[in-house]
Each structure stands twice: as structure tokens, then as C-alpha cells.
Amino acid sequence: MATDRLSLVFGALADPTRRAILTRLAKGDATVGDLAAPFDMSQPAISKHLKVLEKAGLISRIRRGTARLSHLEARPLYEASAWLARYQRFWDESHERLDALLEELQEDEPDRAGAARERGEDDG
Structure with missing residues (x-):
């Protein structure tokens, strides 16, 4: 214990x-x-x-x-708060990576939709 x-x-x-x-x-x-x-x-x-x-x-x-x-x-x-704060950098970096990925996916979305229309595929 x-x-x-x-x-x-x-x-x-x-x-x-x-x-x-x-x-x-x-x-x-x-x-x-x-x-x-x-x-x-x-x-x-x-x-x-x-x-x-x-x-x-x-x-x-x-x-x-x-x-x-x-x-x-x-x-x-x-003291407990200070211990938890050590992980703030981890969460900040994780959120930054997620933000970058989301931005990348949003930038790629129009390209994917255009390519699908060219192939005659429907989004819905």
C-alpha cells in the first residue's frame, strides 16, 4: 500500500x-x-x-x-497540482499534433471530393 x-x-x-x-x-x-x-x-x-x-x-x-x-x-x-502540471507539455504537444492533422485533412478534403466527382462517385 x-x-x-x-x-x-x-x-x-x-x-x-x-x-x-x-x-x-x-x-x-x-x-x-x-x-x-x-x-x-x-x-x-x-x-x-x-x-x-x-x-x-x-x-x-x-x-x-x-x-x-x-x-x-x-x-x-x-504539490499535487505541480505534479500534474508536468504532463501539461505532453497534452499541449498532443493537441498541437491533432490540430495539424485536422488542418491537413481539411486541406485535402476538397481535393478528394473533386477526384471523386471526376470518377463519377457521389459523396452521399
Whole structure:
């Protein structure tokens, strides 16, 4: 089982509930009750999600008075984004090749249609 930080981050982000929790925490710190409110699940179930996020380093838990708040830790998201960005060049080059091929096919299309008409073939 992979336990490196990037694997933990991507594992945590794989769940839509955890992604929604992170979206909420981007607006500010929140209690378990606050985080559980929009979901049809118990506070203990939300607490399990929070433990996964905390283990991945995506959140920290702090006490303010009697409240225990969850706080977004954005650095691991930056690191995951930087890892994904390495593939941006690959996708850019792939799109450039596809664009060139499409342009070539579009330029050849009138020639093919004219040749077919000369042979008496119909397009449709």
C-alpha cells in the first residue's frame, strides 16, 4: 500500500465528499457539525473523512475555545497540482499534433471530393 504524501493526497481527493469538504474549508475554518450539515451522513462518518484528509496533510485540526475546527492546508494541493502540471507539455504537444492533422485533412478534403466527382462517385 502506497503511503507517500502524493498518493495520500490523490487518495483523499478521490472521494467526492472529501473534495466537497475541502471546497467548504476554502471559505474558512469549520466544525464537524458545520461540515456535516450539507451531507446525509452522521458526524462520525464526516469525522472519518476528516481523518483521511488530515493524514494526507490537507487539513489540520485546531481548538478555539470549546470548538475543534478543521482548517484547510493548501500546500499539498499545490504539490499535487505541480505534479500534474508536468504532463501539461505532453497534452499541449498532443493537441498541437491533432490540430495539424485536422488542418491537413481539411486541406485535402476538397481535393478528394473533386477526384471523386471526376470518377463519377457521389459523396452521399
